[in-house]
Amino acid sequence: MEPHLRTAVNGNLAEMLGGPVTRTTLGLLCTATRGDPTLLRALVLVGQALGVLTFRLGEWHWGGASHSVSAQLARLVESHVQGEDEAQLDAWETLTRSIGEPHLVVTRIRRGGSRPADLGITPRELDVLQLLCEGLTADAIARRLDVSARTVTKHQERLYRKLGTSDRLTTVLRAQRLGIVITLN
Numbered sequence: 001m002e003p004h005l006r007t008a009v010n011g012n013l014a015e016m017l018g019g020p021v022t023r024t025t026l027g028l029l030c031t032a033t034r035g036d037p038t039l040l041r042a043l044v045l046v047g048q049a050l051g052v053l054t055f056r057l058g059e060w061h062w063g064g065a066s067h068s069v070s071a072q073l074a075r076l077v078e079s080h081v082q083g084e085d086e087a088q089l090d091a092w093e094t095l096t097r098s099i100g101e102p103h104l105v106v107t108r109i110r111r112g113g114s115r116p117a118d119l120g121i122t123p124r125e126l127d128v129l130q131l132l133c134e135g136l137t138a139d140a141i142a143r144r145l146d147v148s149a150r151t152v153t154k155h156q157e158r159l160y161r162k163l164g165t166s167d168r169l170t171t172v173l174r175a176q177r178l179g180i181v182i183t184l185n
Helices: 003-017 023-033 037-050 069-081 086-096 100-111 123-133 138-145 149-163 168-177
Strands: 053-056 059-062
Touching: 003 023, 003 037, 023 037, 023 059, 037 053, 069 086, 069 100, 086 100, 123 138, 123 149, 123 168, 138 149, 149 168
Parallel strands: none
Antiparallel strands: 053 059
């Protein structure tokens, strides 16, 4: 990316957000928007609304957020769907079909699947698992989560141990079968 474009995007971000942005986040936003200020503003607003663009440790970060609107809705759904009849499960499934995490909860409950916490899977390991399901490499996951590739590899190793698997494909398939993750259409 050209230095003048990176500087312009950084200036726009500082104006919109009122604070510094991590180098990784700046690079992602520069590359994704190619400096288009309208697209940048839309991406920032959506990122904030979804809880994936957050201010912590004095900088703005783009990454998974456990307090996102989707995660909050998933917790609400989970607290009300346990033991409900098929009609209510059908209604919840339709309402949440296009909202990843809540739909995952309904699908897992319907299948009688395990909760990640019941298997000892941490929220960050679940983030890594979901990105593995998308086919991302450890390096790509690291960039997405703003961590090192070594950290991602350690999370993968723990997931393999917790799910009793030894490779990515088997891990993804087992997680899907257990209802921990699903592929959304």
